[in-house]
Amino acid sequence: MVTTLESAEVALLDRPNGSLGELPDFTTESYKDAYSRINAIVIEGEKEAHDNYMSIGTLIPEEAEELKKLGRMELKHMKGFTACGKNLGVKADMPFAKKFFAPLHDNFQKALQEGNLTTCLLIQAILIEAFAISAYHVYIRVADPFAKKITEGVVKDEYLHLNYGQEWLKANLGNCKEELMQANKINLPLIRSMLDQVAEDASVLHMDREELMEEFMIAYQDSLTEMGLDNREIARMALAAVV
Ligand code: PL3
Ligand code: FE2
Numbered sequence: 001m002v003t004t005l006e007s008a009e010v011a012l013l014d015r016p017n018g019s020l021g022e023l024p025d026f027t028t029e030s031y032k033d034a035y036s037r038i039n040a041i042v043i044e045g046e047k048e049a050h051d052n053y054m055s056i057g058t059l060i061p062e063e064a065e066e067l068k069k070l071g072r073m074e075l076k077h078m079k080g081f082t083a084c085g086k087n088l089g090v091k092a093d094m095p096f097a098k099k100f101f102a103p104l105h106d107n108f109q110k111a112l113q114e115g116n117l118t119t120c121l122l123i124q125a126i127l128i129e130a131f132a133i134s135a136y137h138v139y140i141r142v143a144d145p146f147a148k149k150i151t152e153g154v155v156k157d158e159y160l161h162l163n164y165g166q167e168w169l170k171a172n173l174g175n176c177k178e179e180l181m182q183a184n185k186i187n188l189p190l191i192r193s194m195l196d197q198v199a200e201d202a203s204v205l206h207m208d209r210e211e212l213m214e215e216f217m218i219a220y221q222d223s224l225t226e227m228g229l230d231n232r233e234i235a236r237m238a239l240a241a242v243v
């Protein structure tokens with residue numbers, strides 16, 4: 001006999017740790033309330049990602065066309081996630097999201113003004129993209145069917161973005177390692193604190209905090225390995241998240 005799996009069962013099979021067990025009720029007020037902030041964070045994150053790639057293009061003029069392409073993808077993501085909120089009847093809390101991103105946004109702007117390309121790439125293409133990849137992976141397991149489909153398309157693009165930054169840093173590792181380490185020390189703790197701030201709302205969406213951290217560390221460390229850093233350097237960098 002051929003058995004088919006309902007999507008809820010598939011979502012359960014997808015989940016490695018079986019964290020919170022089942023899909024949430026997408027229609028409750030508490031779900032919508034948490035979603036209004038999470039959805040806004042994602043929309044704001046995609047918008048800032050667009051702006052950041054356009055800005056990075058001004059630092060590498062010969063790459064400006066390629067970076068514009070990445071930026072355009074981010075706008076498409078932003079539209080996709082806006083549709084996810086509308087579909088659930090949720091109004092995104094954009095002022096909250098702006099505040100959420102402000103510290104990282106300010107550090108990016110400062111690096112941009114000083115022409116610190118390595119720092120800009122670390123913030124946007126490594127840290128923010130790894131954060132997005134981890135969040136989207138975990139979200140796909142517990143999302144409503146409409147949002148699941150959109151997020152699956154988005155997460156594929158985010159790997160291209162992470163890869164872009166990773167390849168540039170790899171090719172320039174000889175002259176950028178010191179700045180990379182320094183920028184990581186300052187900005188990885190910000191990602192950690194963003195994760196802490198989002199954890200409670202995320203848990204209402206049945207997204208588990210430890211699963212989020214685990215997925216982040218995988219994407220982040222894989223990318224540092226690909227860049228050509230050794231285990232000790234990676235450990236040193238990752239420790240910035242805990243001390
Ligand atoms: C870069 O392409 C995108 C940057 C977005 C950053 C997103 C961070 C997400 C944190 C909250 C996780 C919830 C995911 C749910 C999606 C509706
Ligand atoms: Fe994106």
Ligand code: FE2
Pocket residue numbers: 049074129132157158161
């Ligand atoms: Fe991206």
